[in-house]
Amino acid sequence: MTEAHGPPKERDSEDIAMGRKLGAKWCSMAKVCNHDRVPICGVSHAGDIVGFRDLCDMFDYNCIRRRNYKQTPCPDDRSVLTVSRRPTNSYYDD
Numbered sequence: 027m028t029e030a031h032g033p034p035k036e037r038d039s040e041d042i043a044m045g046r047k048l049g050a051k052w053c054s055m056a057k058v059c060n061h062d063r064v065p066i067c068g069v070s071h072a073g074d075i076v077g078f079r080d081l082c083d084m085f086d087y088n089c090i091r092r093r094n095y096k097q098t099p100c101p102d103d104r105s106v107l108t109v110s111r112r113p114t115n116s117y118y119d120d
Contacts, residue, residue, distance in 0.1 A: 069096060075098065
């Protein structure tokens with residue numbers, strides 16, 4: 027099982043460095059984005075795959091956390107997700 031909390035992994039510093047370079051881009055995209063509640067997945071350059079509520083949620087996450095996740099197809103096996111930010115109510119669950 028993957029831990030969502032705790033000390034950052036070594037590769038997190040690389041993700042943060044990438045996010046700092048692209049932070050302004052993500053923040054400007056987050057400001058104009060309209061949430062559509064269509065769940066997506068994002069991948070970091072380190073290969074971590076995260077589930078997001080929608081594309082705007084990924085932009086917000088990248089902006090606030092200084093990350094650089096990019097949209098990628100979601101895996102069939104959701105247990106491989108590093109963490110999922112999807113709501114757990116039945117509206118979103120398959």
